[in-house]
Amino acid sequence: MTVTESTLDSIKDSLELEKVESHLHPEGSFLVEDHVVPTGREEIWRFTPLGRLKGLHQDVAFADGACKVEVEAADGVTVTTVAPDDAVRGSSGLVPTDRVSARAWASVSGATVVRIPTDTVVEGATIVRHHGTGTETPGAGHAVIVAEKFSKSTVVLAFDGSAVVADNIEIVVEDGAELTVVSLQDWADDAVHLSTQHANVGRDATLKHVSVSFGGDVVRHDLSAEYSGPGGSVEALGLYFADAGQHIEHRLFVDHTAPKTKSHVVYKGALQGDGAHTVWIGNVLIRKVAEGIETYEENRNLVLTDGCQADSVPNLEIETGEIEGAGHASATGRFDDEQLFYLRSRGIPDAEARRLVVHGFFYDLIRKIDVPELEAKLTETVEVELSKNISALTGNTQNGAPTA
Amino acid sequence: MSTLEIKDLKVSVETEDGPKEILKGVTLTIGDNETHAIMGPNGSGKSTLAYSIAGHPKYTITGGSVTLDGEDLLGMTVDERARAGLFLAMQYPVEVPGVSVANFLRTAKTAIDGEAPKLRHWVKDVNSALEKMDLDPSFSQRSVNEGFSGGEKKRHEMAQLALLDPKVAILDETDSGLDIDALKIVSEGINSFRGGEDKGVLLITHYTRILRYVKPDHVHVFVDGRVAESGGPELAEELEANGYDRFTKAAV
Numbered sequence: 001m002t003v004t005e006s007t008l009d010s011i012k013d014s015l016e017l018e019k020v021e022s023h024l025h026p027e028g029s030f031l032v033e034d035h036v037v038p039t040g041r042e043e044i045w046r047f048t049p050l051g052r053l054k055g056l057h058q059d060v061a062f063a064d065g066a067c068k069v070e071v072e073a074a075d076g077v078t079v080t081t082v083a084p085d086d087a088v089r090g091s092s093g094l095v096p097t098d099r100v101s102a103r104a105w106a107s108v109s110g111a112t113v114v115r116i117p118t119d120t121v122v123e124g125a126t127i128v129r130h131h132g133t134g135t136e137t138p139g140a141g142h143a144v145i146v147a148e149k150f151s152k153s154t155v156v157l158a159f160d161g162s163a164v165v166a167d168n169i170e171i172v173v174e175d176g177a178e179l180t181v182v183s184l185q186d187w188a189d190d191a192v193h194l195s196t197q198h199a200n201v202g203r204d205a206t207l208k209h210v211s212v213s214f215g216g217d218v219v220r221h222d223l224s225a226e227y228s229g230p231g232g233s234v235e236a237l238g239l240y241f242a243d244a245g246q247h248i249e250h251r252l253f254v255d256h257t258a259p260k261t262k263s264h265v266v267y268k269g270a271l272q273g274d275g276a277h278t279v280w281i282g283n284v285l286i287r288k289v290a291e292g293i294e295t296y297e298e299n300r301n302l303v304l305t306d307g308c309q310a311d312s313v314p315n316l317e318i319e320t321g322e323i324e325g326a327g328h329a330s331a332t333g334r335f336d337d338e339q340l341f342y343l344r345s346r347g348i349p350d351a352e353a354r355r356l357v358v359h360g361f362f363y364d365l366i367r368k369i370d371v372p373e374l375e376a377k378l379t380e381t382v383e384v385e386l387s388k389n390i391s392a393l394t395g396n397t398q399n400g401a402p403t404a
Numbered sequence: 405m406s407t408l409e410i411k412d413l414k415v416s417v418e419t420e421d422g423p424k425e426i427l428k429g430v431t432l433t434i435g436d437n438e439t440h441a442i443m444g445p446n447g448s449g450k451s452t453l454a455y456s457i458a459g460h461p462k463y464t465i466t467g468g469s470v471t472l473d474g475e476d477l478l479g480m481t482v483d484e485r486a487r488a489g490l491f492l493a494m495q496y497p498v499e500v501p502g503v504s505v506a507n508f509l510r511t512a513k514t515a516i517d518g519e520a521p522k523l524r525h526w527v528k529d530v531n532s533a534l535e536k537m538d539l540d541p542s543f544s545q546r547s548v549n550e551g552f553s554g555g556e557k558k559r560h561e562m563a564q565l566a567l568l569d570p571k572v573a574i575l576d577e578t579d580s581g582l583d584i585d586a587l588k589i590v591s592e593g594i595n596s597f598r599g600g601e602d603k604g605v606l607l608i609t610h611y612t613r614i615l616r617y618v619k620p621d622h623v624h625v626f627v628d629g630r631v632a633e634s635g636g637p638e639l640a641e642e643l644e645a646n647g648y649d650r651f652t653k654a655a656v
Contacts, residue, residue: 293417310444338498341482342494342498342500344482344494345459345491346564346568348483348511348512348515349515351482356508357500359502361501362501362502
């Protein structure tokens, strides 16, 4: 073998991704019939209450008008609607890996495209609001956010009202671009929202993805990210608050497909009330080609009352040891007795001390989100959530042992 | 007037082998403008005394009484004790992530006084209390005790002491882990507090070092869950010279 040949081989090696056999990244398909109706025993469905999905995972028909959409585009950002056959669809590399995503893909009558032109630094956030109009007819959605080269911007997808929705969100962050995407689920109590979000992060590009879920009956978000060049960075932040009977599920998959890439995932949730259920799955795959990468995943759950369930599963699959760092952490717990004792020993009553601790738990994360348009709203929503169940938070005994 | 009266206090903790008695009958009275030092070897129950008076849920009171100006402290919740005028400076102050020092102090002051402090004076008061403890005003924007050095945590405790202005302060090994400069600053904090009207101090320490800066009126040697001997400042000098041997041997 000549030197040139071996160099060519190594270049080839580093460009072509080897196929990895792993349940972390199933082969996708655009054909609905390739995805059988799940039974609930599948790894990717085992936590989800299929009976509450209003048939989204089966064959229920979609129709337009499930959500009224309002767009507030920041200066320099274009927001358009394109036909389903537009080439922009699929430009992130999204291929549906489950039936709901495939059905939504096949059913949409159009797609919303948010485009941030090359070199444009955008002031303020572009907000796409989805107001649910009712749960009678399920809706399918598709959005593509394209942050062109060296642009810098923030895009917020906000959901409220009542609706049954399945959607695919594609995020393309081109080389050197910096993009913040916030997916804000403030649904009414009867909403069902299954969202598949896929990001493609370019060379030296930075994506901050934030998922905030408060309301809804069942909210399940699957976020995946891959890298189209070295040096890309993904920060994924999540904040959720599950009330009685609510199911909130986040499944993340970061596929380190390029060298020197970074991923940092922090999801924090609180649960209160009977039957509140949260699920967090944090999957990371470090491919052979992905040398020198850095990844860290963290999930923390604060269980405020009895009767809640928090499932938290971090998975890390490593094909190369030539990395900067890889780790994960998961912790689910009740109030820290020592924190409460410290605050109360300063005269702060029990309920107030608990509220401070929960605020602090989330505020750490809200600070990192760093979208001024949202900060006040998020803090306020946390306060509203806490006040819903304040009686459960005030329980205390004579000697100060917490009962929650 | 402020009198902390501890009578025949007995305290136990749950262990794997059942309840274990830690305090075996402690009697102490801290009167107006008195500073009492409690000294003792590791494991003698000094910290248990501090935490059980403050109401830590880990400790079970099995006998005796503790009153502050005649009011039964043991019948109160942790926060009620603080509002009655008790303050515990902890050996290991707890981190509360995401809660700023400013928010924490204001919430505590509001709870203790029963009304929110006047904003204009309050900011000045906080800054001055921090400054006296050689802490930068930017300190108030940091999360409570998070990432603080050992010395910063103790000085933060003393800033709280100044701002919350209790009747009686229990200082649990506030001097431990401090370098000499920090020790002087913390001692000034204690002296400034007890210079106020009708203040009592219960100073728990392992070392005699801090007693050079904070002169106690009474010194108690604490061994095996009870007061083994009480005396004046001269008792501390004896301990400085001879250590705890005489007392620990007597207890065995």
